[in-house]
Each structure stands twice: as C-alpha cells, then as structure tokens.
Amino acid sequence: MATIRIEWRIRQFSIFPKIIVAFLMIIVPIYVLSLVMNISGEASVREEISMSMKSRVHFYLNSFESEMTRLIKLNREYSFDEDLRNLSTIAPGMNEFDRVKAILSLQNKLLLMKNSSLYVADVKVYIPLLERTIHANYYGDELPLEELHALEDFSDSHKYPFIFWHTRLLISELYPKPITPNKMPIFASEVELSENEIKQSLLQASHTSQGGAVLLDSSQNWFIANDQDMKMVPKLKEFMMRKPFQEELMGQGYIEMERKNYLITYERSHLLNTIFMVYVPESQILGPLNKYRNWF
Incomplete structure (x- = not known):
C-alpha cells in the first residue's frame, strides 16, 4: 500500500515539469515570433519616418527655392x-x-x-x-x-x-x-x-510641437530660426561640420541635447547656398513603439 502511494506521488510530482515544458514549448516560439515582428516593425516604422521627414524637408526646400528663383528672375528683369x-x-x-x-x-x-x-x-x-x-x-x-x-x-x-x-x-x-x-x-x-514670414514658414515645416526647423547659410555666416529654436542652432551647426554631412546633398543623423536624442533631417540648396534643417525628438516619433518594445 505504501509503495502504491509513493508511485502515485512520483507520478503527480513529475507531471508539473511536463506541464511547464509544454507551456514553454508553446510560449517561447510565440515570444520569439513576436519579438522578431516587433524588431521588424520598428525597422519598418523607422524607415517610414525617415522617408516622411526627407519628403517633408525636400518639399519645403523645393517650394522655397522655386519662390526665390522667381523673385531673383523678376529682380533681374528690371534691367530691361x-x-x-x-x-x-x-x-x-x-x-x-x-x-x-x-x-x-x-x-x-x-x-x-x-x-x-x-x-x-x-x-x-x-x-x-x-x-x-x-x-x-x-x-x-x-x-x-x-x-x-x-x-x-x-x-x-x-x-x-x-x-x-x-x-x-x-x-x-x-x-x-x-x-x-x-x-x-x-x-x-x-x-x-521678410524674416517673419520665413520664420512662420519654418514653424509650418517643422510640423511638431517639440521639434523645429532652421534655415542655415552653407557658409554658416547667417541663419534664420524662431526663438524656441535658437538653443539648437549651435548644435545644428556642429552637426553640419561632421565629415559625412559636409558634402551630402541630403541626409539624416542624430544629436543629443539636454539628455534627449533628436533626429536631424537636412537638405542643401546649391542654388541658394543654404541648408534647410528639421529636428524632432526621437521620443516623440518613436514613443509608442518604444513602449511596446519594453514589454519584451
């Protein structure tokens, strides 16, 4: 009788590891799959954000360049x-x-x-x-x-x-x-x-509550920025002095300011000798995605 009880307890005890193993065999693949999907989704979102920022910067600069070209042409026509x-x-x-x-x-x-x-x-x-x-x-x-x-x-x-x-x-x-x-x-x-109108257009181009936009002379002799963007200007100038960005027509990168990472998107206008730059806090554009990633 005692032997039967011992065997029953052994069987009862050994079933729990089996349940745990079975549970892990089900959960681990789901977890790994979710993790892979999350990483893939993050990369996809980053790429979409990158393309969206580049598109926005290009649209603004192209519009501004077209308007300046028109004004330059009109001004030259006074010669006739x-x-x-x-x-x-x-x-x-x-x-x-x-x-x-x-x-x-x-x-x-x-x-x-x-x-x-x-x-x-x-x-x-x-x-x-x-x-x-x-x-x-x-x-x-x-x-x-x-x-x-x-x-x-x-x-x-x-x-x-x-x-x-x-x-x-x-x-x-x-x-x-x-x-x-x-x-x-x-x-x-x-x-x-009109510096005020250019500043207003920069506000519209930045399109974010915590980010901003700056129009910078390629030689860094002058710039136009709104008051809230002034503290970022030295960092943006320093960013453009980095070797990879000195010659590229368009690009992106990151800078750190007051313990925050900012995504910088810029494009040059060789015609106007200017650089249009937009900066956005990384937390603002990837915030929800980062929270979801923390679950894993």
Whole structure:
C-alpha cells in the first residue's frame, strides 16, 4: 500500500515539469515570433519616418527655392524695364510730367512684385542719377553709401543670390555688370525678404510641437530660426561640420541635447547656398513603439 502511494506521488510530482515544458514549448516560439515582428516593425516604422521627414524637408526646400528663383528672375528683369532705363540714364533731359509718370509706373511695378509674395518685405531701386531710392510704397532718399558698397562687394565676389546685411536678408541686382571700380552703377535694385514670414514658414515645416526647423547659410555666416529654436542652432551647426554631412546633398543623423536624442533631417540648396534643417525628438516619433518594445 505504501509503495502504491509513493508511485502515485512520483507520478503527480513529475507531471508539473511536463506541464511547464509544454507551456514553454508553446510560449517561447510565440515570444520569439513576436519579438522578431516587433524588431521588424520598428525597422519598418523607422524607415517610414525617415522617408516622411526627407519628403517633408525636400518639399519645403523645393517650394522655397522655386519662390526665390522667381523673385531673383523678376529682380533681374528690371534691367530691361523701359521706365527704369530712362530714369537711370536720361532723367535730367526728361520733362517733369514724363519723369513723374515714369517714377509712378516703376513704383507700381515694384508694388506688384512686393504683393506677389509673402516672403517680400520691401522692393526698392536706387538711381544715382536721381540721387533717390524708389520704394514700392514711397519715394525715398539716397541709398546709404555703406549699403551700396556692400551690394557692390557682394556682386563682385559671390555667385549666390542672398546678402545678409545688418540683420536683413537681401536679393540685389546691379547694372551694369561687372561693376566698374570707383564708378557708381547706373542703378541698384534690392528685394528685402521678410524674416517673419520665413520664420512662420519654418514653424509650418517643422510640423511638431517639440521639434523645429532652421534655415542655415552653407557658409554658416547667417541663419534664420524662431526663438524656441535658437538653443539648437549651435548644435545644428556642429552637426553640419561632421565629415559625412559636409558634402551630402541630403541626409539624416542624430544629436543629443539636454539628455534627449533628436533626429536631424537636412537638405542643401546649391542654388541658394543654404541648408534647410528639421529636428524632432526621437521620443516623440518613436514613443509608442518604444513602449511596446519594453514589454519584451
């Protein structure tokens, strides 16, 4: 009788390891499969986020570049404007009526250009022969000599369109080219871009509550950023100085700021000599995925 009880207890005891083994044989493959699917899903999500960020950056830069190209072209076309040519070459020989008529006609064209783009803050043409500057909205004084020299120096030494002078971002055109040393140009046209509108477009381009966007000169001489993005600018400049990113047209990488990792996406514009950069906290774009991964 005692022997039967011992055998029954042995059988009862040995069934638990069998249950555990059977349980593990069922659970482990499911766990491994789920883990593999999670890793694969994370890679897929990362790739989708990467492509989405690159697409967003490219769309913004392409739109901005197209608009700047249009403004540059319009500004250059003033070289062929009849009213401007007459005012800049034969103004003293024109009667009062014809001169005023030409000034008002030119001013109307400048106003049309200004109103054609939100990015334009002002458009003006300096005519040395008149010793006056014609703005889109008013008839102004002579252009400061310091500003004219800055336009001349830039025109001689740069092939890119933007001039950053006294916190103002300008597109200029001088006629004739090349500039003759120690001689005033016949006229100088200048488009001042609206920094506020560019900042507003950067807010829309970043499209995240914790991220941001910055427009950076490729030579790092100037940048445009909203107030909340200012602390990131030194890090972004440092990021672009890294060897892999110095020559690539488009790329992505990570930086750390205040114990947070940020995904950086950028694209260069060789035409404008600028870099458009968007940064997003990694936790914001991968937060739900990271929580799910922690379950495993």
